[in-house]
Amino acid sequence: MCAYSDAQLVEIDNLKDEFVPVLNETNDTTFLLVRSKTNTMAVNIATYLAGRYDLIPLPPACGRLENLLALKVEKNSAGAVRVQGPGLLIYDAGYGPGQTMDSHPDEEDIKVRDDNRTREAAALRHLDAHREQKRRAGALWQDRNQANAAG
Numbered sequence: 001m002c003a004y005s006d007a008q009l010v011e012i013d014n015l016k017d018e019f020v021p022v023l024n025e026t027n028d029t030t031f032l033l034v035r036s037k038t039n040t041m042a043v044n045i046a047t048y049l050a051g052r053y054d055l056i057p058l059p060p061a062c063g064r065l066e067n068l069l070a071l072k073v074e075k076n077s078a079g080a081v082r083v084q085g086p087g088l089l090i091y092d093a094g095y096g097p098g099q100t101m102d103s104h105p106d107e108e109d110i111k112v113r114d115d116n117r118t119r120e121a122a123a124l125r126h127l128d129a130h131r132e133q134k135r136r137a138g139a140l141w142q143d144r145n146q147a148n149a150a151g
Contacts, residue, residue: 019074019082030066031073033081033101037063039094046090053084056091063101064094077103 022031043059053072058081065073065081068091072084079102083089 019076019080022073022075022081024070024073029068030064031068031070032064033075034063034099037099038096039063040096042066042092042094044090044092046088048087049083049085049089052087054082056081056083056089058093059095061097061100062093062095063099066092066094075101 022033024031039062041059045057047057049056058079062081068083068085068089070083070085070089074082076082079100
């Protein structure tokens with residue numbers, strides 16, 4: 001059983017979800033995620049878009065998308081890219097050392113909010129109770145087995 005409600009999980013997931021548009025280059029299928037980056041490697045990716053509008057998989061330190069037939073491309077400061085397009089996407093993702101599109105960690109990223117500490121403590125108590133319940137069930141089963149063997 002999950003100790004968190006769906007609303008609480010969405011709140012946690014949405015800490016850095018402000019997506020901004022990524023404009024295509026003149027060939028309409030190239031999108032620069034990091035403008036000043038030289039991408040030394042590339043990987044070809046094929047993926048399905050759930051509902052034709054979804055996050056897409058990218059290699060670490062991705063800075064450029066090529067051969068991407070998309071209606072809309074957006075990125076956020078956490079390094080996620082969301083695309084609207086046909087159900088199947090096949091594209092090349094350029095990546096390499098250097099600048100990345102995700103922001104550097106700041107104070108907000110490393111501090112733990114008090115309400116998250118409370119949720120974490122509640123989840124740990126739930127796990128402890130579950131472990132104790134399993135231990136008691138095992139001991140009861142062992143006692144009954146020994147009694148049946150002796151009887």
